[in-house]
Amino acid sequence: MSTAVAQKRGLGAMIWDYLTTVDHKKIAHLYLVSGGLFFLIGGLEAMIIRIQLMKPDNNFISAGLYNEMITMHGTTMIFLAAMPLIFALMNAVVPLQIGARDVAFPFLNSLGFWLFLFGGLMLNVSWFTGGAPDAGWTNYAPLSTTSPGHGVDYYVMGLQISGAGTLIGGINFLVTIVNMRAPGMTYMRMPLFTWSVFVTSTLILFAFPALTVGLFLMMFDRMFGSAFFDVGLGGNVIIWEHLFWIFGHPEVYILILPLFGAFSDIFSTFSKKRLFGYSAMVFATVLIGFLGFMVWAHHMFTVGMGPIANSIFAVATMAIAVPTGIKIFNWLFTMWGGQIKMTSAMLWSIAFIPSFTIGGMTGVMLAAAAADYQYHDTYFVVGHFHYVIVGGVVFGLFAALHYWWPKMFGKVLNEKLGKLAFWPFFIGFHLTFFIQHFLGLMGMPRRYWVFMEGQGLDTGNLISTIGAFLMAIGTIIFLTNVIYTSVKEKKVSGDPWDGRSLEWSIPSPPPHYNFVQTPLVRGLDPLWVEKMDGKEGMTPAEPLGDIHMPNASILPFTISLGTFIAGFGFIYQVDDPVWLIAVFAGMGLTLGSMLTRSVKDDLGHHIHKEDLEEDIKKGAGK
Amino acid sequence: MADNTHSKPVHQREFEKKQHREEMKQQVLTFALMILFTLIAFGMVIMEINSYFVIPTLIILAVVQVAFQLYYFMHMKNKGHDMVAMMMYGGAAVAGLTIITFVSIVWW
Amino acid sequence: MSSEDVLNPKQMPHDPEKATLEGRNKFLAFWFFLGGETVLFASLFGTYLALNGSTQGENTPEHLFGLELVFIMTMLLLTSSLTSVYAMYHMKNHNFQKMQLWLGITVVLGLGFLGMEIYEFYHYIHHYEFTFRSSAFGSAFYTLVGFHGGHVLFGLSWIVTLMIRNQKRGLNLYNAPKFYIASLYWHFIDVVWVFIFTVVYLMGKVG
Numbered sequence: 058m059s060t061a062v063a064q065k066r067g068l069g070a071m072i073w074d075y076l077t078t079v080d081h082k083k084i085a086h087l088y089l090v091s092g093g094l095f096f097l098i099g100g101l102e103a104m105i106i107r108i109q110l111m112k113p114d115n116n117f118i119s120a121g122l123y124n125e126m127i128t129m130h131g132t133t134m135i136f137l138a139a140m141p142l143i144f145a146l147m148n149a150v151v152p153l154q155i156g157a158r159d160v161a162f163p164f165l166n167s168l169g170f171w172l173f174l175f176g177g178l179m180l181n182v183s184w185f186t187g188g189a190p191d192a193g194w195t196n197y198a199p200l201s202t203t204s205p206g207h208g209v210d211y212y213v214m215g216l217q218i219s220g221a222g223t224l225i226g227g228i229n230f231l232v233t234i235v236n237m238r239a240p241g242m243t244y245m246r247m248p249l250f251t252w253s254v255f256v257t258s259t260l261i262l263f264a265f266p267a268l269t270v271g272l273f274l275m276m277f278d279r280m281f282g283s284a285f286f287d288v289g290l291g292g293n294v295i296i297w298e299h300l301f302w303i304f305g306h307p308e309v310y311i312l313i314l315p316l317f318g319a320f321s322d323i324f325s326t327f328s329k330k331r332l333f334g335y336s337a338m339v340f341a342t343v344l345i346g347f348l349g350f351m352v353w354a355h356h357m358f359t360v361g362m363g364p365i366a367n368s369i370f371a372v373a374t375m376a377i378a379v380p381t382g383i384k385i386f387n388w389l390f391t392m393w394g395g396q397i398k399m400t401s402a403m404l405w406s407i408a409f410i411p412s413f414t415i416g417g418m419t420g421v422m423l424a425a426a427a428a429d430y431q432y433h434d435t436y437f438v439v440g441h442f443h444y445v446i447v448g449g450v451v452f453g454l455f456a457a458l459h460y461w462w463p464k465m466f467g468k469v470l471n472e473k474l475g476k477l478a479f480w481p482f483f484i485g486f487h488l489t490f491f492i493q494h495f496l497g498l499m500g501m502p503r504r505y506w507v508f509m510e511g512q513g514l515d516t517g518n519l520i521s522t523i524g525a526f527l528m529a530i531g532t533i534i535f536l537t538n539v540i541y542t543s544v545k546e547k548k549v550s551g552d553p554w555d556g557r558s559l560e561w562s563i564p565s566p567p568p569h570y571n572f573v574q575t576p577l578v579r580g581l582d583p584l585w586v587e588k589m590d591g592k593e594g595m596t597p598a599e600p601l602g603d604i605h606m607p608n609a610s611i612l613p614f615t616i617s618l619g620t621f622i623a624g625f626g627f628i629y630q631v632d633d634p635v636w637l638i639a640v641f642a643g644m645g646l647t648l649g650s651m652l653t654r655s656v657k658d659d660l661g662h663h664i665h666k667e668d669l670e671e672d673i674k675k676g677a678g679k
Numbered sequence: 680m681a682d683n684t685h686s687k688p689v690h691q692r693e694f695e696k697k698q699h700r701e702e703m704k705q706q707v708l709t710f711a712l713m714i715l716f717t718l719i720a721f722g723m724v725i726m727e728i729n730s731y732f733v734i735p736t737l738i739i740l741a742v743v744q745v746a747f748q749l750y751y752f753m754h755m756k757n758k759g760h761d762m763v764a765m766m767m768y769g770g771a772a773v774a775g776l777t778i779i780t781f782v783s784i785v786w787w
Numbered sequence: 788m789s790s791e792d793v794l795n796p797k798q799m800p801h802d803p804e805k806a807t808l809e810g811r812n813k814f815l816a817f818w819f820f821l822g823g824e825t826v827l828f829a830s831l832f833g834t835y836l837a838l839n840g841s842t843q844g845e846n847t848p849e850h851l852f853g854l855e856l857v858f859i860m861t862m863l864l865l866t867s868s869l870t871s872v873y874a875m876y877h878m879k880n881h882n883f884q885k886m887q888l889w890l891g892i893t894v895v896l897g898l899g900f901l902g903m904e905i906y907e908f909y910h911y912i913h914h915y916e917f918t919f920r921s922s923a924f925g926s927a928f929y930t931l932v933g934f935h936g937g938h939v940l941f942g943l944s945w946i947v948t949l950m951i952r953n954q955k956r957g958l959n960l961y962n963a964p965k966f967y968i969a970s971l972y973w974h975f976i977d978v979v980w981v982f983i984f985t986v987v988y989l990m991g992k993v994g
Binding site for chain 3: 695696699702703706707710713714717720721724725730733734737738740741744745748749752753759760762763766767769770771773774775777778780781782785
């Protein structure tokens, strides 16, 4: 059935294929492309911010537009760039690492992607319809509830839709990892990336519902006249702050943990050693996830929660430095005495260690509640979180993309261009953000449109802007590399790095059923175990037989499209009740598609043994 | 998965049916207890017993009822629910923290 | 197992809802989802507890709530939880007709609950002029209880859809997990209600 569709070539067929695909590898492509696009948009917004702050009293953009820029930069980078790029990696790698043919819920996987994409589009449509959200990415009430126009409404609906997609994705990966592991792949044999995805998905499961509720309350206040954040009617604005950060703090661990996992795999592969302290690494990952839920109020030290609450959250926050420290040392010890190969992936990973450690140190400084009264809402905070998010997440994404690019596309990204992209980005990153700590200590508040002359802030801001341009250059070189590689580079084998985990035991890119025969896992670093025994590849755990695969479906797309339409209806019904038609039409499409999914049997299809034998002749089995 | 398709001996089916009946008995008993707890809870409020005593008691009654619901009606006591229990307790922990926060540090 | 065996099993296994990998996946995913829902409702309860003093006038919990209606609603929902247990009991014994019957009773009880909730809201709005917009307490009350009511509505639609869809063909390994998780959802609705009648109504009356 699907093979017939796949054989029809041409652009239309390819678009239809991607619209309906439930294959985790193709969904990874979708996440990568759309996440990458939003990353560029967010980067552009960052450049505009830095140009505005290049010199004192600058007038490059207006104050209102500046507010929109900082809000959309933060929101885009966190929700629409970092999250989907991480989901791209999760989709591309996790099923392969555990020896599965697909995720547990291919249909929901596709639904999660389309919800994210439509949510992201919704947010960015606001630029063209009278102004983007402008209350900061944290969207604190009452700034947000009193913000004129529809900007904040777009924030609420966009994040609600994409958040639903993320929650679905999280549950999907949890079940995939629990239920779909190949024979012999016990929990304590899972690669660290899979482990960290497991912990991350748990965090998604427990953190996103708080955001969902927060966004609903905000939506009701702005669109239906409720009074949650209206102090005049007895509301309380601190409720938003708590709900936002109960979600928001785990969110930063949701971002960083998968990349901790990726770094672990990269360090081990390119040091030709098994990961140092594997079980300690697993323990540290779980502990970070656990503690991640007990520290959210450190974003609110200056709210006035009282000394007891502040102290509890300060101590809990500092405690997170311990498992993170365990990880840093284990990475260093993994490299110690190894045969290190300085690939681009390794370069980004090594650069990550000092960069992230600086971010961690300033994090402990900020955790000291009393001192935080000084740092709060200054550029010190901006410096800190960019050190962890760029130095951790973005470096991690670059490293992981270099590492898994051959698995995803069958070609190794050009190493020369890879290193050429690294240096300007790395230097630019430190130029941009290191100086911001000092700007903050000198008293420069964050989110201000201009700063004045003669306050000693001029040079620092100029340096910061120069750094931002270097980062932009690095990004452009990376993009050039992507294009250059796809045009010029040659296909490589399934195992270009002499890898250790299961994903390297199959061809690149893998056939759409991944494994011809489910592999038998005999230890940690299963492929390496087989290599050490002098074997070519994995031992199969089952005889060659028919493979059951899920069917493609357009319904995830229509379900998400419905929410997108209904979102506009909700936003504009405040102005004119006619827009309620859009609400009903959109919800009708969504619920109708869900009903169709429910009543129409979808049993999937089989790939027959004979076809598999054909594929093996072409090299699928290896 | 051939073991699912071959027919089971008759006594095996009888045994399973008996097991189900036993479980059903437990569940009816659970239900009776839940109704009893509900009656106690409503009764205490109607009789206007001192609120320092009533509120903690009400909460305990609710928690026990919910535990019954989860463990008996939703079968969390049965085998193969380890991961389920872990995630439910995880959710309950975050839920507990959230509620403590909202009754203590929302700045009233 | 081939696709046809899923629809027409030669012999129903002991736990039909967990006999296939798809069923086991659904079972686990749905429980995980309920773990997330726990946090969702906790956030709503937290908001309610933070705002239930912000009544802005005489429409306080003590003044508004009548325990008779809430008691009947509670009994309806608790009983519907037991009837859905009966439905699953018959599913495990592979008695499809009885399962449908008990699910039907569950739906009727659920509809009764929903009707009374709608009446309750109507009553507050028209006799007390207590609305979603009148105070922060009003917003929090209608949001919490309304979210639960929305869950009841969704659960009812879900169960009815399953009942109609499978009326003719009976139980198989493809729809058994669907029935099972729908019943889990129904129980969870009851779990939330236990906390609502305790925290909102009873504790509201105690003051």
